Each structure stands twice: as structure tokens, then as C-alpha cells.
Amino acid sequence: MTRIGSVTPTHWYNLAADFPEPLPPALHPGTGQPLKPEDLEPLFPAALIAQEVSTERFIEIPEAVREVYAKWRPSPLIRADRLERALGTAARIFYKYEGVSPAGSHKPNTAIAQAWYNAQEGTRRLTTETGAGQWGASLALACSLFDMTCEVWQVRASYEAKPYRRYQMEVYGSTCHSSPSELTEAGRAILASDPQTTGSLGMAISEAVEVAATTEGVHYALGSVLNHVMLHQTVIGQEAVAQLQAAGVEAPDIVFGCAGGGSNLAGLTFPIIGRNLTEGTASRVVACEPTACPTITQGEYRYDYGDVAGLTPMLKMHTLGADFVPPAIHAGGLRYHGMSPMVSHAVELGLMEAVAVTQEDAFAAGITFARAEGIIPAPESTHAVAAALAHARDAADGEVILIGLSGNGVLDLPAYEAYL
């Protein structure tokens, strides 16, 4: 397998193999030295630690994971013909729609893989954090498929505003706590200093990591940011490449994906960037983030912690600071202070651009999209839609625009209601 792209990928694609300069390593939070694989063993199974540092170009997807993927993959690539007519654009617009997964987003692509590798190594319980709840629900789903359970710390703002995701986790047999909680040292310390905090992913990560690191037989799973998570999501972009080719498009002219921790964006765009680097294509790639949490467009590129308590490795990334608490915007999945190191590296190398989108523009675009295409996009995804719509107004004749529609907005309807 040498070319990137298949409608039913047998391998994940690893952009680390094709980066013109190597990715800066993660550093140990205590020593500041490059992280050793054994440093991660309290948290992750060996197979995922190996993927985290791998520079293999293709990594085989286990058969059991592909069996589950096949329940809803390949996800549809849809020509937005009705949207094109509504806009009167000269461009051809396609969207890759991850909302058909049982969790309604792209998150199960890595949740299934992470749960399976953990199950293979004997772990029966996972901890994690979640923002809007899409990741927590996805990991709960994945755990239920491999006879495991998980314990989820959900950012308080979303926990209180969006109870449906918690119910979803419970249907899958898992549990969900509001974060910060009284259940962990990290949570108690935060609550003591700021009892009214709306919470943040950084805080929730501290809680989930603490429990995994201090409990025998319990591992931790992260829904974004880390290299192995980006890797697992590349099924999205590989399918999209093959589906576009089947529609007669050798490569898209420009790709828009929303950026929170980076996993949906990486999943869609890394195979396309990989083709730019190795197959001579020239697709522009644009990360779309909220102006309320402008990690790439306003953050610094430096080593920072992934969490508030400084328990995680230090990662070289675009960051607003580990203690940054974003406003309680509706796109809960885009409220992380940092950005995937691989995405940050791609930006620094000029392989990817970034724009910030206001919440107002994002929802307006979501409504336009829903009324033309029928699908109500997740608030996260509307950031990519808004940037794509702005671009489409002046697009060249026949230009091909690809939008990553990372999820549906069915459980975010109160946010739309608030906007209307």
C-alpha cells in the first residue's frame, strides 16, 4: 500500500512519516526531558504508546476495529448541490459527513481503536474527560462493545446544559461526573479556589488522569490532541480522497475543517496534506477555530501542559495557556486551550492555514446549511461551514471545496434555539 486513500482503508495513515521536519517530542512534566515510552505506561496500553511515537507511514487497522467501523463506514461524502444553488456559487462543494456514526460524530473512530487496544492488554476500565460530551459518549459506546466500562469527567458548563450525552453514556453502561468534582484531588483543589468555575477540558483531564494514574488496572483515554488519536481519525480523509476520485475529482482545491483539539481536522486533512507532500497535489487546508478560543490564530507555539494540574506531558503546541478558561460557547468541543502537536507542527511548516470564526457567523452558516442540505451540523462543524461559505462567495468556476462535517447538531438543538 503506497498511495494514500481508499474507500475502505485497511491502514491508518501517519503524517509523521512525511513531515519535512520531525515532530518535536513530548517532554516529561517532572524532568523536562523527552518522554520515554515507559513514562506513559500507567496511562496507555503499549500498542498506543508505540503508535504515539511511530514514524511508520501506514499502520494496520485491527480486524476487530474494522468490523465495528463497517457498521457506519465509509461515512458519506455528499455533493452539496442544493447548497451550491442556494449560494449561487461557481464552486463545487462536497462535505464528508461523520454524523452518521452511532454517537453522531467522528469521535468513535479513535474510541473504538483505543478501547480495543486496551481490552487486548487486559484493561477493563477507562477514564476520560469530555467537553460537549461527544467524546465521552463515544468512549462509552466503544467500551460497551468490548465488555468494558468507562468513567467520564464532563466539563461542568456542558454537563449542566447538555444532559442527553450523559444519558447516552449511561445507556452504554458507563458513568459521568461533572468536572471539577469532589472525587479527585485535582477537582477538590480547583473547587476550593473557584467554586463557581464553569470547568474546562484542562481541569477534566487532570481528574481523569489522576484516577487512572493512581488506580490499578485503570487506564486513561484521550479524545484528541495526541498523535495516536490523529492517526486513528485518518480513515476520514482516506475515504474522502477515494470518494472524491470516484466523483472525478483528483484532489480538492481547498479543505475546511473545524479545530478544537485537532482530531477531526487531522483525520480529514492529514491524508490530503500527505498527498500534497508525496503525490504532487496542491490542496489548501484551512483550520477553522472559534474566535472565543483562538488557539492557533492567537496562541503561542511553545511547550505547555495538556491539563491544568500539570500532570500530563508537556507538548509543543499552539496554546492559550493551560489555565485558560474559555467562555461557555455552544461549540463545547472547541473549548480546549491547546492544539494537537501534529496540527501545530503542520501549521508551523506552512502545510496548513488557520482562521477564526465568530459564534454568530458559525450559527448563521449552520442554519443556511440545514435549510439547503437538510442536515443540522454540530456547532463545532458550523465553524468549517462558515469559513467555506465565505470562501465560496468568490470561488473560481468549478473550484472544489471540501468541508469536514464532523457531526450532527441534534443534541445541540438548544444552542440553535438560543441563537434563533
Added chain:
Amino acid sequence: MTRIGSVTPTHWYNLAADFPEPLPPALHPGTGQPLKPEDLEPLFPAALIAQEVSTERFIEIPEAVREVYAKWRPSPLIRADRLERALGTAARIFYKYEGVSPAGSHKPNTAIAQAWYNAQEGTRRLTTETGAGQWGASLALACSLFDMTCEVWQVRASYEAKPYRRYQMEVYGSTCHSSPSELTEAGRAILASDPQTTGSLGMAISEAVEVAATTEGVHYALGSVLNHVMLHQTVIGQEAVAQLQAAGVEAPDIVFGCAGGGSNLAGLTFPIIGRNLTEGTASRVVACEPTACPTITQGEYRYDYGDVAGLTPMLKMHTLGADFVPPAIHAGGLRYHGMSPMVSHAVELGLMEAVAVTQEDAFAAGITFARAEGIIPAPESTHAVAAALAHARDAADGEVILIGLSGNGVLDLPAYEAYL
């Protein structure tokens, strides 16, 4: 086109062409005489009235409707391999999953068609009723695609318990009222006699029909029961037949579909019954209804009104009486007092069986299904799942079971939470 079944149907299949005995006609509510097409003109466009009485075997699907269908159709037919292993059954189980539609259920299949025919004849506004809200949201979606709006009366029990569907209608630019409402004569009369009523589909239909019948330029749309609705849904079964054949199954041994007004059931099973009648297959077909609203298994087969106020034509159907108010069960889509005349006729002719399922058994089956297959079924669909699971326990080796999974349960998670 002479055989039934295609992965991308170009025609709807009309079981009325193959019934061994003709379907009893609808009667005028005033005269008691067979209904004439012109009696329906205040409510429906001519094309739908023609379909209502058609005995043509195949009716072409308009190009514009097929363009919208293609956004999510063919819907997936999924082998429930993980569920089979969890049950330890000797059967092969497949499910046809309509939850991938933008509304999360099978309802858009007819909503798109009805909106398009109305738009073609110049109607710019529709009225309708809805139970759980899936139909109202689907019609709102369809209207938004053809530059129309709709006004929806939602059964009060669901309106209060499930606000997300109303938000969904609003995103699509439509409006939704709690029924009974003060906006209609029918609604005011019901509220005067029973201010605390939880509402019923029969009441909501009276309100929507009244407004359409008394307002120039406004038509009415029904989400189930009528012949043209059954017709539009047959894309489900035709796809399923072709998808099963592609999987090496000439015909399923037994098919389970949930039955409220009958449209999802008819859509899945009429093409299969049609093959039994004309192509020599021998698939058993089982309608699965709630014990709380046991229309087929406990109702009488006689002429009755479709609504409480007696505004609709009289239909020969299984009925619990037009004034029957079912308990506020979670499966809001199965709370109708009557049954599609075509489904009722099929039962009377011995072409279809029926069973009643308790809410308890239905939710338990839904949880089992979710934890094995990942998808959380709509509470309506869990009735079919429960009956299928009970059958699978003693199934013959290799027996093929087909389940109609009419929708996902994402917006019904509070119901699951209440069950857990």
C-alpha cells in the same frame, strides 16, 4: 421494471396492485359514501390524491425527490453480527437502519415527496400533526428544501417532554404548537371539556385539518395511515430486498417492524409481501405494536374516523376508537388509535401477523441492542427489536431475521434514562 427491489429504486411499489382482494374504499365523513377524489382537494394536491386510489404497481419517483433521497439513501442494511454473538443465536440477523436520515427516522421518505408535490401545485404552506415529533421535524425539513413552511400541532405529552424536536422544526423555519391548542375550534372544544388532556394524534389531526380546510392556499400533510404515505415508504423495503440479495439472501425468513400508523412497517414489508404474492418467496411478516396501544391485536376492524372531531374520511381499519387516548408511553410514534387501512387489510388477508410488546421488554431490548451494535434505537423501533430478540432465541440454524430500525433514539434519551 417488473421485479420488486433495487438498491436505488426509481419507482415506489404499490401493494394495492397485488392485493388478492381490493382494498375497501375510504368513505365520506358526511354522506358515508365512497370518497370521490374531489372530496380531498381542499387538503391534498391532485398528484397525491391520484396515488391514494391508484392500483398501478409501480409509480415513478420524481427526479427532484430522488435527488434529496440520495443525500442519505440507500440507508444501510447492517448485519447484526455482534448482536448475534451476544445472544448466542443460530439465526442471521440484519437490520435496515433509517436513523441516518437528517431527521433521524424514516419519516422524510414521504415528507420529501409530499412537500414536493405540494410545491409543484403552488402550495406554499402545509399543516400537520405530530406525536413524538419525528414527523413534524421531517415535514419541516422537507418544506425548507422546497421553499415552503409548515405549521405543526404536536401532541401535548410529547411537546412538553421532548422540546428538541420543536427546536429542530424551528431551525428549518417552521412553527410548532402544543395540541390541543386555542388556535382552532377543535382544540378549543377539547380543552373546554378536558383542560388537562395529554393530547392525542387524533386531536392534533383535527386541528391541522381544520386549519388547512379553512385557509386558502394551505394544504395538509399526514405522516402515516394513508395509502400514498405507505407507497412513499416502500423505498425502504425495496432497498432491503436488493441489499439482502447482495448479501446472498434471496428472501428473509421473518421480518419485524414496529407499527404505529403503519408507515415504517409498510415501507419495509410491503415489497416483501409483494414478492410473497408474485415471486414465490415465503417471508413471514410481523407487526410489532405496544401493549399500551394495541391497535391490531386488540382493536376492531371496522370503519372509523382518523381524528377525534370526525373531520377526516372514514377508513376501514383496525381501531381502538377515534376517541381513544393512550397512556403517555415513551414511544410517542406508536400512540395512534387506528392503523393504516393497507396494513389492516394485509392482516385481514393473512399476509401479515401482529404481536404486542410491553414497554419494559421494548426498552430492555433497546439496551441490549445498543450495547452490542452501538446504535441506540428509537423507542418505537425497540418494539421490533424486542419481538425479534424473542424469536431469535429459538431460531433455526441460519434462519434470516430482518428488523426494521425505523429511527435512532438520540432525542429519546430521557426515556431511556427513565427506564434505567
